[in-house]
Amino acid sequence: MSPRRQYDESDVRIRPGKGSRPRTKQRPDHADAERAMVTGVDRGRYAVLVDPDGPHERRAIAMKARELGRERVVPGDLVDLVGDTSGDEGTLTRIVRIAERRTVLRRTADDTDPIERVIVANADQLVIVTALADPEPRTRMIDRCVAAAYDAGMDALLALTKADLADPAELVQMYAPIGVRVVVTRTEGSGDDRTIHGLDELHAALAGRTSVLVGHSGVGKSTLVNALVPDARRATGAVNVVTGRGRHTSTSAIALRVDALDGDAGPTWVIDTPGVRSFGLAHVEPDHLLQAFGELAQVAADTCPRGCTHAADAPDCGLDEWVAASADDTERDARAARVDSFRRLLASRLGTADADSAPAS
């Protein structure tokens, strides 16, 4: 049995104009509020982009209006602002509403905080940056990230770095049946002469979408972020993401805009997540995860007994019958690979990200 999930204040979804309607007549309804996107958070101050991708786009700093209470505001959130939204030096605007979130990515509960908290909202895909060697890939960690992405309603993309050091074939083969797109990169040369092969492919996979990048230390995530967003070092290095002054002290996620390539389909954002090592999976329901596996969800809905866990030892699980009913060996192998992959993700909920250190086998 999976542990029962703990709800926190971020589970409350706020629908502009509906759920967030003021409870007392005294509250203004902020009809003149302006829309903005949250790009960073630091100690109660929020970096926002007002009128994002619009004609009057500008950066501003915001605080949460008291009426939002303990509701969390995270990078990727679309919010409504009132007060001085000019973004001029020294101004502070107020966030009065959080738009309903399309997707919600949670980080795992840990020793210091028992609640799985939302860390990024409205992202389209999770990019799992994994080195093929140095450090060795950890498939259990990848599985957990994929499960978290699918549960959050996001796609998963595996960015395999350091292909100059090891062959990607095994990992590519392992993740193809799960529907994970794979991009392989490798650097060549050093210093200013360094080129990253595969960068264009990665850029194309990100185009027009908001992507959250995760990866363990040393996998080459910064190398990719700096190549995609040339001024990222400034944004994430010495400068505080919110105030623009002093050191960047926050370890929370930060949204960075990727310059468009020719033919890009709309704005492209990457959200870097320094310090985030794994994702909360305690709340993941098997049937929810199954939704990411299209045809398997249908098979389960049609044939599984009520309350089926779909695990390998689940009695009368329809997924096993579906594999057995294959027309030939080729189909059976393909179906079995899909079911095994789904079950692997399902099992990944129950361990910890650090439980394995073995490469793909």
Ligand SMILES: Nc1nc2c(ncn2[C@@H]2O[C@H](COP(=O)(O)OP(=O)(O)OP(=O)(O)O)[C@@H](O)[C@H]2O)c(=O)[nH]1
């Ligand atoms: N051989 C090889 N080395 C790479 C490649 N990409 C990055 N590196 C090196 O790997 C090391 C780690 O890269 P970073 O980009 O700093 O990795 P990171 O994941 O951001 O790690 P932290 O900065 O510790 O969070 C650096 O020495 C890079 O030069 C690659 O494709 N091949």
